[in-house]
Amino acid sequence: MSMMKTSTVPKPFHDAVLKWRDEYLPDYDFLMENWEKHFPTEPKFQLCAFRQMGMCTEIECGDMKGKPKFTHAADMLPEQAHHLFGAIRAQASTEFGSIQQHRLTLARAQEEEEQFWILRMMAEELRHGYQMLHLLVEDDWSIVSKESKADLVEGILSMNTGSHLLGAFNIDFDSFIDNVVFCGLIDRVGKYQLAMQKVSAYQPMAESMPQMLREEAFHLAAGVVPMRRWVTAAAKGGSFVTMADLRKALNKWVPRALEMFGDERGGGTNVKFGLKPMKNSEAQAQYVEEIGKLVRDLNVRYVRAIDETLSPTQADAVLDRLLAEGGSHLSQGGGVRAEDLLRLPHGDYFRRRGVPAFRMVGAGGETYTDLPSYLRHLISSLPDSYRASRDFKDYVELLTQVQQGTVKTEDAAGRMPSLRRVGGACTCSKAVRWVVDDQPAQPAA
């Protein structure tokens, strides 16, 4: 029988997470009070760390393949432990960070069911962050960090939108479309990271992944199912969420999702150390194929909702023709125009990190040679509300400097300003400022 071991972190850290929850997940009690209504027969949420027992105990990839997995960071090579430590902190940052983003627009959901899905997902992200804190406080990380455990936890819990380690978690949500599309796209990157970390040479990390992956499966559904419903409603003439809205949301989030895999040239060190089985570009390529399928499924759903007489084969043929040749398909239920369909933005579009950073490539893959034209393209292809954000302004300013030659492209990626706590150690410190790094970011290993 498979065994799951549950534990909680020492009380001061557990209490710190509860305090954080009160601040950033104020609807938690509401979720618990209504759990039976929305999730009858489903086990109630529990804030704890889960570890799957009985997993592979030998390192599964890299130079140490076949040797026993590490149960203590202190036994690892210093550089190996350093990479792992960074990955755990980054994972924790993303888990807590996404809750801070979701809470901004949670109340704007039009359907109670979808709102509760997101709310439950937020609670589970809290547990995922808790799981990462558990890894940090249950082991001795002095081999790579001189910070005390209290400082480590406090450092993570004090991050906010703008100061998280990955760009996707520093962008404010503007509407409930972001909640849903984020689940479908950004949580999918999370699934890849968790699946890769399931083979980690560090046994506690590997054992942490199975339950997180089970929960992540629902998070992806909480994105994909509403998106499928929205394209159906759009096909029937509903105007709450249009295809154009969804297309722009894809343009907003896909570039950030691609960057979450790290620099396309990197990832070899993680493989070498047995921490992940794939390099960044390999994982990213699989992801692109998967979201390409998602977009196609949504388009098929849209086309068949408009023309209900189409068989699956006919719907595929109509979609292929519209995507390749443009034009429209007319039916009694209305028409489908090629420009109504969703399209995945080109991998080089609107990038600020990695190989294509600050190239002026359009959503369709077209290249722009002058800045004003490219900015007009971005303005027309991104959500209106996002264009008014600090994040977009910073990007435009930096792109302008790159184009003027005052900042080198390779340096620009590390120059995106971020919110930082610049004074005070208390979690409630208000001493945050927009800060630009002096050092350019290194390609992710």
Added chain:
Amino acid sequence: MSEPTSEIRIRPLDEMDISAVTGIDEKISGHYRPEVWERRIGYHLRRDPDSCVGAERGGRLVGFMLGEIRSLEFGLDEPTGWIEVLGVDPDTRGQSVGRKMAEAMLDYFRAQGAHSVRTLVDEDRDELSGFFSSLGFEPARLKPFVRSL
């Protein structure tokens, strides 16, 4: 067309399979019901994603099976595995797709501590009865009751 030479791979279903499951159901039933499968698969992914499996051949989903472990229902105190839905692409029938999915599902139920697995089959569905009998299922004492409303 079936591809009998490529191997069948059994794996957990995920949200990306909704379209393929809808397609298999459409082939079997003649009805296009995406909303049914969005809800159904969404439920299983939320409750226990390991208890719904798919059969893949050459990168294409050719079968699916949804189940779950329940306790304290119908007077059954102990955890019991339930196979609730089974669908196999008609083009790949006769190639042990259902059997392979069932074996994976039974392994999972066993690993989760279930000592028995149950399902309900319409008396008129001889092929389904035969399928479950071939897997070792036997008629149970639990009798289904129904009334019109």
